[in-house]
Amino acid sequence: MREARVVGALGRRALSVQFRRAQLLMPTFVLPLVLLAVIASGTSAGQGLRGFPDVESYLTFVLAGTIVQGTILAGLTAGIAMASDIEFGFFDRLLAAPVRRTSLVLGRLAGTLSLSLLQTSFFLVVASLFGARFPGSVTGVLGAIALAAITAVAMGAVSAAIAIRTGSLSLLQSLFPFMFVMLFTAPAFFPQDLLVPVLRDVSAFNPLTYVVEGVRGLLAGDDAVGAPWAGFVSAVGLALAGIAIATAALGQRLRRL
Amino acid sequence: MSVAVTLWRRSLNEVLRVRGALLPATVAPVVFMLGITGQFGRLTGLEGFPTDSYLSWIVPLSCLQGAGFAGAATGSNLARDIEQGWFDRLLVAPVPRPLLVVGPILGAVTRSLVPATVVLLVGFALGAELTGGVAGLLALYFACAAFCATAALWGIFMAVTFRTQQAGPLMQQGVFLAVFLSTAYTPAVLLRGWLAEAAELNPITHVLEMARQATVTGIEPSLAHTYPGILALLGLAAVLGALAMAGLSRMGR
Amino acid sequence: MNAAVEVHQLVREFKGGIRAVDGLDLEVRDGEIYGFLGPNGAGKTTVVRILTTLLRPTAGHARVAGHDVVGEGDAVRRAIGVALQEAAIDPLMTGRELLRMQGALHGLRGGEARERAAALLERVGLTEAADRRVGGYSGGMRRRLDLALALVHRPHVLFLDEPTTGLDPTSRAALWREVRALHEDGTTVFLTTQYLEEAEQLADRVGIIARGKLVAEGTPESLKARVGEPTVHVEISDPQRGRRACEALAGLGAVERPTERAPTRIGVRTAAGRAAIAPIVRALDEAGVAVEFVEVESPTLDDVFMAVTGSHLEGAATA
Numbered sequence: 001m002r003e004a005r006v007v008g009a010l011g012r013r014a015l016s017v018q019f020r021r022a023q024l025l026m027p028t029f030v031l032p033l034v035l036l037a038v039i040a041s042g043t044s045a046g047q048g049l050r051g052f053p054d055v056e057s058y059l060t061f062v063l064a065g066t067i068v069q070g071t072i073l074a075g076l077t078a079g080i081a082m083a084s085d086i087e088f089g090f091f092d093r094l095l096a097a098p099v100r101r102t103s104l105v106l107g108r109l110a111g112t113l114s115l116s117l118l119q120t121s122f123f124l125v126v127a128s129l130f131g132a133r134f135p136g137s138v139t140g141v142l143g144a145i146a147l148a149a150i151t152a153v154a155m156g157a158v159s160a161a162i163a164i165r166t167g168s169l170s171l172l173q174s175l176f177p178f179m180f181v182m183l184f185t186a187p188a189f190f191p192q193d194l195l196v197p198v199l200r201d202v203s204a205f206n207p208l209t210y211v212v213e214g215v216r217g218l219l220a221g222d223d224a225v226g227a228p229w230a231g232f233v234s235a236v237g238l239a240l241a242g243i244a245i246a247t248a249a250l251g252q253r254l255r256r257l
Numbered sequence: 258m259s260v261a262v263t264l265w266r267r268s269l270n271e272v273l274r275v276r277g278a279l280l281p282a283t284v285a286p287v288v289f290m291l292g293i294t295g296q297f298g299r300l301t302g303l304e305g306f307p308t309d310s311y312l313s314w315i316v317p318l319s320c321l322q323g324a325g326f327a328g329a330a331t332g333s334n335l336a337r338d339i340e341q342g343w344f345d346r347l348l349v350a351p352v353p354r355p356l357l358v359v360g361p362i363l364g365a366v367t368r369s370l371v372p373a374t375v376v377l378l379v380g381f382a383l384g385a386e387l388t389g390g391v392a393g394l395l396a397l398y399f400a401c402a403a404f405c406a407t408a409a410l411w412g413i414f415m416a417v418t419f420r421t422q423q424a425g426p427l428m429q430q431g432v433f434l435a436v437f438l439s440t441a442y443t444p445a446v447l448l449r450g451w452l453a454e455a456a457e458l459n460p461i462t463h464v465l466e467m468a469r470q471a472t473v474t475g476i477e478p479s480l481a482h483t484y485p486g487i488l489a490l491l492g493l494a495a496v497l498g499a500l501a502m503a504g505l506s507r508m509g510r
Numbered sequence: 511m512n513a514a515v516e517v518h519q520l521v522r523e524f525k526g527g528i529r530a531v532d533g534l535d536l537e538v539r540d541g542e543i544y545g546f547l548g549p550n551g552a553g554k555t556t557v558v559r560i561l562t563t564l565l566r567p568t569a570g571h572a573r574v575a576g577h578d579v580v581g582e583g584d585a586v587r588r589a590i591g592v593a594l595q596e597a598a599i600d601p602l603m604t605g606r607e608l609l610r611m612q613g614a615l616h617g618l619r620g621g622e623a624r625e626r627a628a629a630l631l632e633r634v635g636l637t638e639a640a641d642r643r644v645g646g647y648s649g650g651m652r653r654r655l656d657l658a659l660a661l662v663h664r665p666h667v668l669f670l671d672e673p674t675t676g677l678d679p680t681s682r683a684a685l686w687r688e689v690r691a692l693h694e695d696g697t698t699v700f701l702t703t704q705y706l707e708e709a710e711q712l713a714d715r716v717g718i719i720a721r722g723k724l725v726a727e728g729t730p731e732s733l734k735a736r737v738g739e740p741t742v743h744v745e746i747s748d749p750q751r752g753r754r755a756c757e758a759l760a761g762l763g764a765v766e767r768p769t770e771r772a773p774t775r776i777g778v779r780t781a782a783g784r785a786a787i788a789p790i791v792r793a794l795d796e797a798g799v800a801v802e803f804v805e806v807e808s809p810t811l812d813d814v815f816m817a818v819t820g821s822h823l824e825g826a827a828t829a
Contacts, residue, residue, distance in 0.1 A: 002617055009614030013603065020602045020643070026426035034433065041452035042442040046300050089598035093659070096562050097615040098587040177285035184292025190299070199295035257566050 006099045007107045014081065014111020024081075028073045028119060033126055036066040039189050051193055053225070059132045063123065064215040064226075065188030067148050068208055070119045072179045075155020076172070078112040083163035083172040101254065105246045108160055109153050116152030120145045136221030143218040143228060150235040151211050155179070157242025164249040186212050207234040264347075264360025268334070269367060282330070283372045286323035287379050290315050297442060305446040308473050313388070316380040317397055317468035318441050321461075323372030324401035325408040325432035331365040332412015332428040339420045344508075354505045362409045369405040373398065385472050393471035396483060400468040403490040404461075408432050410497035417504035435461045460489035512540045513573075514667045514698035515561060520570035522556050522722075530556040532722030533570070538667075538700055543693050545713030545730075546702040547811060549823050553722040554702040555595055558671045561700070562592045575666045588616075591660030595671040598656070601645030605636050605655050608644065609662060616663035623662075630658040634688065650681030657688060667698045674708060686712060706811045706823065718815055725818045734809040737817045740783035741766070742790055745803035749773040758797035762789055774802070783808065 018024050040059045047058055055061045085091040094104055124141060128134070134141055159179075163172055185199060186208040192200060203209045214231015217223050290312070298311040308314055335358070338344040347357050377397075381387065389396065412428040419427075438455045439462040440448065448456055456462050467486025470476045476483070515538035522531040530553045538544040548554050559565035561574055563583040572579045575589035599608060606627055613623030631637045634654040639647065644655065653673060660668055670689070674682040689699060689712055703709055709716045710730045718726040718733075726733055742763075746755050752768045755776055759765050763780030780786045784806050794801055815823040 005614055005617075005619070009611050013600070013607070013611055016607070017600065017602045021423065026430060030426075030430065031433070034430070035437075038437045038441065038452065041450050042437075042448060043297055043300060044449050045303055045443060045447040046297065049299055049302055085600075089594065089596045090600050091598075092564055092594060093592070093598040093612075094615070095564055096587055096590070096592045097612070098584050098617075099615055174281035177281060177288040180288055180292060184288070184295055188296065190296045194299045196295050196298040257564065 003100050003103050006103045007110050010094075010103065010107025011110025011114060014078070014108055015114045017081065018077065018111070018115055024077060028070065028077055028115070029122060032066045032069045032073065033123065035069070036062060036123075036127070037130075039065075043189070046190065046194075049194060051191070053191055055225075056135060056220070057131065057133045059127060059130065060134065060219055061216065062189050063127050063132055064144075064212050064219065065183070065186075066127075067120055067123055067144065067215050068151065068186070068188060068212050069180075069183055070123060071116060071148050071152040071211075072155050072183055074112055074116045074119055074152040075157075076159050076175060076179055077115070078108055078156035079159025079163040079175070080169065080172045082108055082160050083167060083169040086163065086167040087169045095254075101250055102247055105157070105160060105164075105243065105250055109156050109243070109246075112156035113149050113153050116149040117145060119152075120148040134219050134221075136217075136219050140218040140221045144215045147211060147214055147218065147228070147231050147235055150232070150239050151208070154235060154238035154242045157239065157246045161242065161246040161249040164246065164253050182206065182208055188212055207238050210234040261356050261359040261363065264357065265363040265367070266360075268331070268361045268364025279368070279371055282323065282327055282368070283375050285326070286319040286372050286376050289322065290319035290376055290380065291383075293442070300443060300447075303443075303447055305444060307444055308386070310384065310386055312380055312383060313385045313472040314469070316376060316385045316472050317400075317465060318436065319376045319380075320373040320397060320401050321404055321465060321468055322432075322436050323376060324369040324405040325436055326429065327369035327372065328362075328365050328405040328408025328410075329412045329428040329432045330368075331361050331409040332414075332416045333422060333425045335361065335413055336416040336420065336422045336424055339416060339508075340422055348508060354508075355502055358409075358413050358501065358505065362406050362413075365409045366402045366405050369401055370398070373401045380472070387471065388473060388475040389471040390476070392476045396476065396486075397468045397471035400464050400486060400490075403487075403494070404464055407490060407493045407497060408435075410494060410501050414497055414501040414504055417501065417508055435459070436465075439465050441465070460493055463489040512576075513537045514540045514542075514575060515544070515700060516571075516573045517557075517561075518571045520557070520560065520572055521568045522553075522560060522565065523568040529722050531560070531567070534719070534722065534724055536717050536724055536727065538698060539715075541693075541696050541698055542714040543689065543699040543701060543712050545709035545716040546700065546719060547704070547706070547709045547716055547815075547823070548702075548719035549704060552719045554704075554719055555671055556722075557719070558594075558669055558700070558702055562590060562669050563587055588663075589666040591663070591665030591668045593653075593656040593660045593668075593670050593673055595675070599644050599652060599659070602643060604641050604643055605631060605647070605658075606640040608655065609658060612659045612662045618663070626662055630661060633661075634658045635684070648681075650677050650684070653677060653681065653685060654688075657685070661692075665697065667700060668692060670699060670701045672702055672704065674703070674705065682708075704823070709811060716811065718811070718818065720815070720819045726814055730811065733811060733814045737809045737813045739763075739779050739781045740806055740808040741777045741779045742783075742786050743805050743807060744776050744778070744790060744794065744801055746774050746776065746794070747800040747802050751799045752776065754797050755794055755799045758793045758799065759790060762786060762793060 040062045044058045046052060159172065185202050186206045187195060187203055192203055195203060210230040211234050213226030214228045217226030218228050294312045294315050300306060301309050301311050411431050415424045415428045439459045440456050445456060463485035466482045470482055474482060517534055517536045520531050520534040521529065523529050534557065546554055556565065560567050561572055561579060563579050563586050566580060574586045577585040579586050609627035609630055610623045613626050618626060631640045634657060636651060636654055639651060644652065647655065674685050692699060701712060713730065715727065715729055716733060717724050746752065752773065756765050756767055759776065759778050763778040763786065766777030766779065768775055778786065778790055787804055791801055791804065812823045
């Protein structure tokens with residue numbers, strides 16, 4: 001129970017600080033929506049391509065990619081915040097406290113989970129105001145929010161591991177384009193069958209492919225659009241692996257002290 | 258002018274003396290170019306798309322994107338200098354205020370050549386077409402340099418107005434919107450809804466068309482795709498420059 | 511008396527063979543203020559980081575509050591409060607939020623953490639600023655908040671790493687008052703500093719570290735007594751009376767005669783120090799020698815450092 005309180009306190013801190021700096025809000029809440037607006041409007045003619053699936057709403061189709069983009073950004077923000085704590089000494093304060101070392105990682109990820117819940121909900125509300133439809137109804141929407149949150153924890157764990165390993169804020173900040181490689185090698189904004197051949201082949205090995213399609217399937221209420229179970233398996237697997245890596249990185253760092 | 262040259266050299270220190278400083282600014286447009294091409298490459302199959310090579314379509318956009326963010330970074334750096342007090346040192350020097358920003362703008366333009374060149378090299382290596390020859394390349398580089406300078410003026414305006422690094426995202430979002438609310442992903446004939454209208458009104462659409470003469474349309478003898486871009490850049494520079502100078506003149510008073 | 515901190519042959523080596531701590535032995539008694547004095551780069555912060563479990567020793571042992579810093583790290587962390595050299599605070603949080611979070615990290619439940627935060631804010635004089643973001647605090651306010659954070663769980667041993675570096679005199683004096691108050695409450699304080707005055711004013715005992723080793727240890731008075739006695743300097747008005755003045759002062763201590771460069775200045779070295787001023791002035795008056803000026807020069811901890819290491823302590827004159 002005590003450690004749960006510790007994780008809660010650290011998670012609350014992680015979340016509240018996020019909302020106190022415009023630099024952190026813009027990339028996680030505004031940028032993905034701006035990109036969604038541009039892509040949804042700019043590439044909607046693509047529905048006329050042979051092989052494009054019959055979708056009720058192109059906006060909803062593209063929204064799945066935006067939601068996954070949001071998880072990547074929320075995750076990266078966790079790593080940046082952790083690197084900032086390490087670089088500016090606040091992490092020492094946490095290390096000198098009588099808390100389990102894993103709680104330092106889990107606390108940060110608790111904040112990322114909460115952030116993702118808010119972020120995905122925000123995206124869904126804004127998209128619905130602009131005409132997105134969710135045939136999957138409440139169950140599908142809640143399922144998509146949950147899937148996104150687990151994915152965000154996975155992304156957060158990976159970037160936290162990099163932060164703990166390197167302690168470098170500038171390195172974390174420069175990871176932004178590299179994280180987007182994960183997004184672009186998945187059918188984030190276009191169907192998998194209509195990606196250029198190289199990318200189509202690579203996307204089969206990208207766990208985010210199954211997350212994106214899982215989100216699509218949940219919002220559409222149709223497993224044929226995307227299998228939610230595959231998405232959850234990928235997300236949970238990524239999250240567990242990410243947490244293991246982050247915890248191992250922290251253990252290594254402490255042994256190097 | 259020696260002040261401008263000194264400040265130009267200082268702004269280059271940011272990338273010459275910090276290992277890997279140019280890497281994110283160079284890698285980001287390349288990643289986006291390849292990623293967007295990978296996602297939307299099949300759009301060239303739509304009737305009305307002026308090229309079979311989506312990579313050729315996207316290369317100029319990525320060059321402009323890289324140049325724009327290099328320009329916006331000038332504003333972030335100025336905001337940092339203002340917050341940390343370094344800019345006060347320049348303000349008390351007996352130098353006309355406009356000269357204080359000429360150097361950093363030149364530095365941004367110099368820096369912006371790197372991502373633009375890298376994007377071009379990667380694009381051509383992967384099959385993008387050089388339809389406009391040398392003249393087209395010149396038009397592209399001019400578009401990048403001038404857009405970078407314009408973005409720098411926007412960044413400077415934001416920096417002297419808000420005087421905090423927290424305005425950094427605003428600077429970047431401004432560039433992002435300018436570049437992407439245009440014929441970024443598809444030509445005008447294929448745009449739908451609000452974006453079609455926005456692209457028509459957005460002066461950067463003309464800058465993009467000027468840049469696309471390198472890899473898509475080729476240079477028109479009448480320069481019909483060149484003049485509008487130049488006029489757009491001149492107009493934007495005049496407006497943003499006036500705003501930046503007005504803000505600068507208010508500092509320290 | 512129990513030892514709050516015990517260090518035995520402590521060594522810490524960094525990459526490149528740099529020995530920041532090189533066989534250190536020391537003991538801090540329960541309830542005392544121990545001043546750890548040394549120049550920049552002497553190893554003070556490295557020692558603090560080892561004792562607060564933020565760094566592992568390469569060799570040797572250390573125990574804090576009866577627990578081994580390596581094998582019983584968690585127990586050590588429960589017993590200590592830490593205010594590091596750089597005030598480790600989050601600028602986007604308010605003072606109150608930081609204190610509550612620290613309380614949660616030390617196992618205080620919601621209501622208890624809130625009450626404790628309020629009490630500490632009042633104690634360090636930050637109640638009015640409690641709900642402002644720490645990023646807007648002055649240097650002195652940050653240090654006070656840092657101290658409050660270190661006291662949330664009523665630690666047995668408090669580590670303060672150069673707590674007044676960079677502070678103005680008023681803020682420094684306020685912090686000193688707080689440290690004395692903690693001492694009266696029975697808290698053991700391990701204080702590192704490069705300011706002589708701080709060590710002399712606050713510490714029950716002082717340990718002087720140079721190049722990773724403890725070179726001297728004792729009360730400030732006993733350390734200074736090792737290097738010499740105070741000297742009373744007298745400026746007489748008539749240099750022609752110098753010999754008569756020296757004869758009159760002969761029985762009061764070791765007399766330092768005037769020199770060519772200072773023909774009117776006479777020194778009397780005596781353990782009595784200030785107490786010798788009155789007899790000296792009386793003796794000169796009876797001898798008919800007029801006195802212009804009297805001052806007492808005492809050995810400082812810098813003199814101690816000089817005697818032991820052959821060089822001055824940096825910052826000796828800058829506190």
